[in-house]
Amino acid sequence: MTNSWATFGADLHLEPVGRGLRAGLMAALREAVRTGRLTPGTRLPSSRVLAADLGVARNTVADAYAELVAEGWLTARQGSGTRVAQRSAPRRTDPAAAAPARPARPGAGYNLKPGSPDLSAFPRTAWLRAARKALTAAPDEAFGYVDPYGRVELRTVLAEYLARARGVHADPERIVICSGFAHGLTLLGRALRRRRVRDVAVESYGLDLHRDLLTEAGLRTPCLPLDEHGSRTGELSAMRGAGAVLLTPAHQFPTGVPLHPDRRATVVDWARSTGGLILEDDYDGELRYDRQPVGALQGLDPERVVHLGTVSKSLAPGLRLGWMVLPRSLVGEVVAVKGVSDWMCGSPDQLTLAEFIASGAYDRHVRSMRLRYRRRRDELVAALADRAPGTEVSGIAAGLHAVLGLPAGAERSVIQAAAFQGLALEGLARYRHPDAPAARDALVIGYGSPSESAWAGTLDALCRVLP
Ligand SMILES: Cc1ncc(COP(=O)(O)O)c(C=O)c1O
CATH class of the missing domain: 3.90.1150.10 (Aspartate Aminotransferase, domain 1)
Structure with missing residues (x-):
């Protein structure tokens, strides 16, 4: 072979193996991906450049790329070239990768773990359109240090949207923007500790990350039993130390049941009679299929329920944008905890989301x-x-x-x-x-x-x- 290797921008040594140029090149690329030398997202040289490096016909490289795209090892997108697919092959630590030589499985690297929307569906064009419009119209001060409440443009649009779409009692003054649900929960945990709350009851099935955030704030997280009607909120009254409860009422995570109407009423009664707070995690409230929307619990008592929302399921978790609709009595305390140095979500994205919602694109x-x-x-x-x-x-x-x-x-x-x-x-x-x-x-x-x-x-x- 005239040229047995090529040096990529990333300084990758590539050695086509076996008989046949195209097959050899494909095997070498698969091997480089499988062993992690080419990491997910890495942009490959254009077929013209690689063909020149290897001294082979451009079509040989283009055909090899096309076949590896079809097998799921690479992705090709107009304008961003050919890249290593995000989950193109089992990593070296996977049992599948450690197993004795198995033939490469077409499309191996499937993922059905919960937690993410389809990231390939992110509305890039509409988001860019909203960003362009929002940033063009933004006043200069929007590029300064951010207000701990978040941009008023976003809070105003959210108040209208949440009332319309989720039945939330909201006005901009009681909304605080946060960097996703996790950030909101962190702030609430700290505010509750300052109120001397010791225990926040959590559902017996849920995300350990969220329990850990509360624990880090110095809170204990006793568990509330769960059955086919959702969390057994009637048992809260026996949990003497609980000053708050974290729930996923619209669609329990992970079991998927909505909180039964009687139990919604029970938890609100509990909060009213004990002065407790309900933290409502409305992570996927908009994505309903068969039944009438389950409205936000917050609508039952806006002074006892903190409604937390996020774009992590509806748009993308990478945006890190969420919101809290707070009881009036809690707004000042949460903003104080956030303080002047908690600059977790930048104004340009907040303004873009405001425009995205206001324009109807959301x-x-x-x-x-x-x-x-x-x-x-x-x-x-x-x-x-x-x-x-x-x-x-x-x-x-x-x-x-x-x-x-x-x-x-x-x-x-x-x-x-x-x-x-x-x-x-x-x-x-x-x-x-x-x-x-x-x-x-x-x-x-x-x-x-x-x-x-x-x-x-x-x-x-x-x-x-x-x-
Ligand atoms: C139960 C639950 N709540 C909230 C979230 C969203 O969290 P965040 O907004 O921090 O991305 C998720 C995301 O996976 C979730 O599963």
């Missing part, structure tokens, strides 16, 4: 994502009925995840078998509060996570590993 995006996720949810249910009949599916009326029941004792082995095949799954046990009794074996399937092009293959991979 509503349009949510509507179109709702259709996409509902279709996936329906395809998931249909595929299970066809290929894994008897699998019980629940929590599917809203959101981006579903719970799939498994035979007793099967959770870990199914997850391991899936990992071996390049499919990342999460089990229900992962979300159990340490003090909660173990419940059924199940998977929490994040059907929102795959890109549209990866969805069919991911669903197929799931059906293959189910018992």
Whole structure:
């Protein structure tokens, strides 16, 4: 071979192997990705440059790239060239990668872990349009140090949107912008500690990250039992030390059940009679499918409920934008905790989101994502009925995840078998509060996570590993 290697911008040594130029080049690229020398997102040289480096015909390189795109190792997007796909192959630490030489699996690297929307659907064009308009109109002071409340333009638009779409009692003066739900919860934890609250009750299944944020603020997190009607809020009155409770009322995370109306009333009664606070995590409230929207709990008593929202499911978690709609009595305390040096979310993004919502682009995006996720949810249910009949599916009326029941004792082995095949799954046990009794074996399937092009293959991979 005239030229057996090429040096990329990233100084990568590439050595085509085996017979045939195209096949050899493909094998070398796969190997470089598999071993981590080419990391996800790395831009590859254009086919013209690489062909010149290797002394081969440009078509040879272009064909190799195209085939690796089809296999899922690379992605090609107009304007941003050919790149290593985000999940192109099992990493070196994965059991699949450590296994003795297995043939490269087309499309390996599927992900059904919950927590993320389809990032490939981020509305880039509409967001850029909103950014251009917002930044063109922004006053000079918008580029100075940020107000701890957040930009008034965003708070004003959010007050109108949340009242309309989620039934929240909101006015701009009681809204504080934060860098996603996690930041809001951190601030609330600190404010509650300053009020000398010791315990914040949490649901017996939920995110450990959120429990940890409260613990870091010096709070204890006793667990509230959960059943098919949501958290058993009637048991709060027996939890003497609890000064607040963290709930996911519209769509319990991860079980997916909405909080029963009686239990909504019970928790509000508890808060009124004890002076307690309800922290309402409305993380995916807009993404509802079969039933009438479950309005925000905050609408029942705006002085006892903190409503927390985020764009992490509706748009993208990378934006780090969220909001708190606070009881009036708490606004000053939360802003004081935030202080003058908590500059967590920049004004340009806040102004862009304000414009994005005001222009109607947010509503349009949510509507179109709702259709996409509902279709996936329906395809998931249909595929299970066809290929894994008897699998019980629940929590599917809203959101981006579903719970799939498994035979007793099967959770870990199914997850391991899936990992071996390049499919990342999460089990229900992962979300159990340490003090909660173990419940059924199940998977929490994040059907929102795959890109549209990866969805069919991911669903197929799931059906293959189910018992
Ligand atoms: C239960 C729950 N709450 C809130 C969030 C959003 O968190 P953040 O806004 O910090 O990204 C998520 C995201 O995965 C979630 O699963």
